[in-house]
Amino acid sequence: MEDSNSLKHYPLNVRLKSLYIIWYRELLIYWRNRIKVFTSIFLPLLLVLFFGTGFKALFPTTLLPYDFSQFFYPGILSLSTVVMAMSSTLSIVWDREFGFLREILVSPVPRSNIVLGKIFGATTVATIQGALLLLAAPYLSLELGFIDFIKIIIFLFIFNAGVSALGVFFASGIKKTESFSVFLQIVIAPMSFLSGAFFPLNNLPLWVKNLAHLNPFCYGADGLRWLILSPSLEKEKILLFTLHSLKSSILFLIIFDFIIFTLAIYRFKR
Amino acid sequence: MTVDNEILENGSQQITEVIQVENLKKNYNNFKALKGISFSVKKGEIFGFLGPNGAGKTTTIHILSTLTLPTSGLVFVNGFNVLTRPDMVRRSIGLVFQETTLDTHLTAEENLFLHAYLYGVPKKEFNQRKREVLKLCELWDKRKWRVENFSGGMKRRLEISRALIHWPQILFLDEPTVGLDPQTRTKIWDYIFTARKHKETTIFLTTQYLNEAENCDRIAIIDNGEIVALDTPENLKKMIGEDIISFRTLDNELAEKEFKEKFPEYKLKKIGKELKIEVENGDEFLPILVKAISPKIISIELRRPSLDDVFLEVTGRKIRDDETLKAVEEEEKFNLADLFSLFPKNNKKNKT
Numbered sequence: 001m002e003d004s005n006s007l008k009h010y011p012l013n014v015r016l017k018s019l020y021i022i023w024y025r026e027l028l029i030y031w032r033n034r035i036k037v038f039t040s041i042f043l044p045l046l047l048v049l050f051f052g053t054g055f056k057a058l059f060p061t062t063l064l065p066y067d068f069s070q071f072f073y074p075g076i077l078s079l080s081t082v083v084m085a086m087s088s089t090l091s092i093v094w095d096r097e098f099g100f101l102r103e104i105l106v107s108p109v110p111r112s113n114i115v116l117g118k119i120f121g122a123t124t125v126a127t128i129q130g131a132l133l134l135l136a137a138p139y140l141s142l143e144l145g146f147i148d149f150i151k152i153i154i155f156l157f158i159f160n161a162g163v164s165a166l167g168v169f170f171a172s173g174i175k176k177t178e179s180f181s182v183f184l185q186i187v188i189a190p191m192s193f194l195s196g197a198f199f200p201l202n203n204l205p206l207w208v209k210n211l212a213h214l215n216p217f218c219y220g221a222d223g224l225r226w227l228i229l230s231p232s233l234e235k236e237k238i239l240l241f242t243l244h245s246l247k248s249s250i251l252f253l254i255i256f257d258f259i260i261f262t263l264a265i266y267r268f269k270r
Numbered sequence: 271m272t273v274d275n276e277i278l279e280n281g282s283q284q285i286t287e288v289i290q291v292e293n294l295k296k297n298y299n300n301f302k303a304l305k306g307i308s309f310s311v312k313k314g315e316i317f318g319f320l321g322p323n324g325a326g327k328t329t330t331i332h333i334l335s336t337l338t339l340p341t342s343g344l345v346f347v348n349g350f351n352v353l354t355r356p357d358m359v360r361r362s363i364g365l366v367f368q369e370t371t372l373d374t375h376l377t378a379e380e381n382l383f384l385h386a387y388l389y390g391v392p393k394k395e396f397n398q399r400k401r402e403v404l405k406l407c408e409l410w411d412k413r414k415w416r417v418e419n420f421s422g423g424m425k426r427r428l429e430i431s432r433a434l435i436h437w438p439q440i441l442f443l444d445e446p447t448v449g450l451d452p453q454t455r456t457k458i459w460d461y462i463f464t465a466r467k468h469k470e471t472t473i474f475l476t477t478q479y480l481n482e483a484e485n486c487d488r489i490a491i492i493d494n495g496e497i498v499a500l501d502t503p504e505n506l507k508k509m510i511g512e513d514i515i516s517f518r519t520l521d522n523e524l525a526e527k528e529f530k531e532k533f534p535e536y537k538l539k540k541i542g543k544e545l546k547i548e549v550e551n552g553d554e555f556l557p558i559l560v561k562a563i564s565p566k567i568i569s570i571e572l573r574r575p576s577l578d579d580v581f582l583e584v585t586g587r588k589i590r591d592d593e594t595l596k597a598v599e600e601e602e603k604f605n606l607a608d609l610f611s612l613f614p615k616n617n618k619k620n621k622t
Contacts, residue, residue, distance in 0.1 A: 018387070020387075025376075099369045
């Protein structure tokens with residue numbers, strides 16, 4: 001559709017402007033949809049509150065050396081940002097069906113910028129979502145300093161950039177909105193269950209762990225656990241329910257980001 | 271065609287032929303959507319593409335707007351080759367598609383803002399142009415409305431104003447009035463004429479309404495991927511022949527006799543109670559005829575051939591006859607392999 005060297009035709013300020021406008025549209029739509037903003041915050045909190053207290057009653061502290069809701073909270077936080085990033089990028093399919101994508105495609109904006117604008121828009125929305133959910137931390141007796149907060153935001157950004165790019169990658173292959181549910185069941189559901197957000201993966205069979213080592217969601221959940229819990233919990237306890245260290249999580253996610261960005265841009269251009 | 275891209279880039283104002291198409295072909299697998307069409311459009315012209323569904327109208331617009339790649343042939347828009355400089359082509363054109371491409375979550379104003387930003391319209395100018403185009407399409411009062419609350423006609427009007435906001439050299443309209451009520455249709459034509467008058471915008475449109483095609487400066491009739499006729503509406507109508515006069519008198523036999531005596535060069539046909547003659551300049555012949563015939567004339571009708579007659583003549587059928595041409599291709603609902611593969615087999619991003 002677009003020859004590979006055509007990028008040189010676009011001056012830098014035009015490219016930045018178009019990147020900005022696609023990013024801006026994403027935020028505008030997020031902001032317009034107040035109900036979605038509300039439910040996307042309400043539901044995870046509900047999960048942590050009810051499941052957390054329910055399981056806490058099921059496993060007494062003698063069996064489980066940590067508070068279940070403290071284990072549960074970072075995982076749910078990471079997954080709810082994933083949902084946000086995914087639903088933002090998968091709106092490409094929606095745009096395609098309702099025609100707006102074409103309006104962008106015929107505009108003098110390079111294709112790669114459309115992808116990047118979309119990815120960064122979705123990442124920003126997901127990070128805002130994560131930040132809002134982080135405000136609940138004190139109620140679970142988790143102490144977070146300002147520096148911790150900033151670190152978590154940066155981590156969320158790195159994590160969700162990859163997730164959003166994954167969303168674009170898949171959205172480029174989906175032609176109809178009806179295919180959504182199939183995609184969610186076949187791709188997103190298994191990845192979420194194997195992310196360790198709902199239960200620790202440490203004592204599971206080896207094949208499950210091997211799959212988890214390839215799952216970016218798992219690195220996201222683990223990284224967030226280290227960042228959110230380490231100010232309040234001892235390292236030994238966190239080790240009980242994480243598969244990867246913070247460093248390896250960050251490293252994996254950065255590499256994953258690079259690969260999936262390239263693939264997403266490549267696939268969208270076709 | 272001797273078009274030097276480099277020269278034209280500097281002086282795009284001087285080109286008189288803003289669209290040049292030479293032997294353009296497009297195949298979808300085995301289906302030949304365009305079988306080598308050639309035409310050119312002059313600056314400031316309203317050029318109409320007339321044809322039934324599936325004739326290749328939308329495919330042509332998609333190729334001219336760089337959405338689809340041609341299989342072969344040369345295409346220059348505003349002096350730029352669509353293959354080598356799609357960016358410059360996109361910057362010089364405005365598009366209104368058959369289906370709406372507005373962002374329904376946003377307000378009318380925001381839709382314009384996004385568009386202006388995508389096309390690099392300076393912010394200061396944007397406000398002025400916004401007022402101008404919204405007033406032109408009579409949507410200024412509704413600029414803060416969300417597009418999802420708009421009616422079909424309002425959406426179409428907003429799309430036209432959006433396509434005009436970056437002052438395109440060429441405005442493409444793919445069936446701009448389909449599905450709209452007659453009043454809105456007339457208004458949309460008013461906007462089109464105003465836009466051309468103010469900015470010398472060239473307008474390229476497709477339509478299947480014959481009466482609308484008469485508004486164009488020139489028409490190409492396309493059928494089965496081929497241009498079967500191309501001329502001004504007047505010339506096209508002249509091409510198929512002469513004006514038709516049919517009249518009734520109190521004494522048809524006497525009239526017939528008189529007519530044959532006075533005008534032996536014309537043929538006279540008797541159809542029922544009516545007498546029918548074909549003449550070259552019906553409006554001039556009519557008064558002569560009335561004076562020449564002595565029996566009292568009860569009724570007389572002068573009919574000019576319509577574009578419908580032209581279409582009938584060049585394609586052998588009426589434009590509404592063939593709904594069968596609408597080859598609707600059933601798309602696969604979901605293909606798992608397609609979801610994961612980097613190289614999807616059938617890249618159907620561009621439909622006919």
